[in-house]
Amino acid sequence: MSYLFMFDLIGCGVFALSGAIIAYQKKMDGIGVIVLGAVTAIGGGTVRDLLLDVPVFWVTQPSYIYAIICSSLIAILWINSSKKLPEKSLEIADALGLALFVVMGTAKALGTGVPPLIAVIMGTITGCFGGMIRDVLANEIPLIFRKELYAACCIAGGSAYVLLTPYISDTLSASIAFTIILLLRLMAIKWQLALQVFTYKNK
Template structure:
């Protein structure tokens, strides 16, 4: 793997660990709960992806990811000890960036293991959403992926953009950047304007 891929993965782990720690703070969890929730959010999606691809689980093969998870979890802890007024809308923003980072990581790891583009898009989506799904289930919250606003679909949109980039022979770095930007913008747009893909309508007439 390229060094930039490694750093991209570390960034995704860090952002998602911060997201998990912020949720743990909201739920008034103890230290062990913080570690569990940060870890589940940060490495849950990648673990499922690697099991499905039948490759070594990334954080077992490289313990840098575990260290990154623990270090990143301390960032909001230190912040909240200094200033308890943490703007918690940042949790959703952190989640959006973690979603996008992991989406690209999942796509690229799948392609590196010789999957087709459709499978790579699926692996990107799984990598992006599963950690957050675990976090929300542990906290007994309605998972963001199921709450109506575009979530998993933003990963699919990013994956489609990645695939289009490959068709135009763009370097993988540029495909990754395009997919990252697409996923982030779609997710932030969905949060701001409540974009949805309704299937059932509440028509009681």
């Protein structure tokens, strides 16, 4: 099993968990849990593959669908057995999925021969678009549009991956990029780090 495939499956499971958490918060039924988990897990990768003009990953490999269903069922059991969800559980699950998917998406794009800049963009799309679709369906402001760093974390990690890959192993590059994205995102959540470009006057 390649590390990209492993990253994909783990990312699908973690993003499916974040979908289940929102479905619980919005009091959705079982279908809602599966749908939100699925769009979160495969939405970004689907857009990436369509833009790269390659076969859509989950269409040719049903293991991703099985991973989403299993993760959603586990999430239902976990949520029902917990008296209270841990604080920031959605943001933490999303941060983990984000880091996994950005690395995987960047690596896959590089493998198709696109320039490094395009690979970073494709990695960012892979990480962000599924969560955007999830939040829109749940009638929430997408996390990427909230004030904490989000897309900037993806760009930083994706850039680290494309810069390091020519000099060290893919596995080590992926591990470093994953760590950068996860730490930046968690720090942004904890300390509300943002790239503020406008100055607002108090009225």
